[in-house]
Amino acid sequence: MATLYRLLTAEDDSAFCHKVSDALAKGWVLHGSPTFAWDQNANAMRCAQAVTKDIAAAYDPAMKLGAQ
Template sequence: MQIYRLLTEDDTSAFCHKVSEALAKGWVLHGSPTMSFDAARGVMRCGQAVVKDIDAPYSPDMKLGAQ
């Protein structure tokens, strides 16, 4: 089964580290990254979808980042 996550963060190196950590844990990029301006905070935000195949049934209670 395949699980999905959307990683988000301000446009800083923290976003790149978050995505790199997911890739190191076996997650795979899904689609293109996205950027949007958060007018309330005055910062750019980034997003990247990632997917991963797992051998467990899906449960809404599972911690996706721990997979």
């Protein structure tokens, strides 16, 4: 059994909320609070949310985490 970790990032808009909601619907669990930072180069607010998921398989660095 392995615990997987992902850090979801995107601009602060509804697409980010959908990205997190999609991960939750696929069994990922929120890990900590979201983080926000101003991206001066893009002139936009950026968001990040960590998520984790326990799986029955052994961890393999070649895994596509979003497909788990």
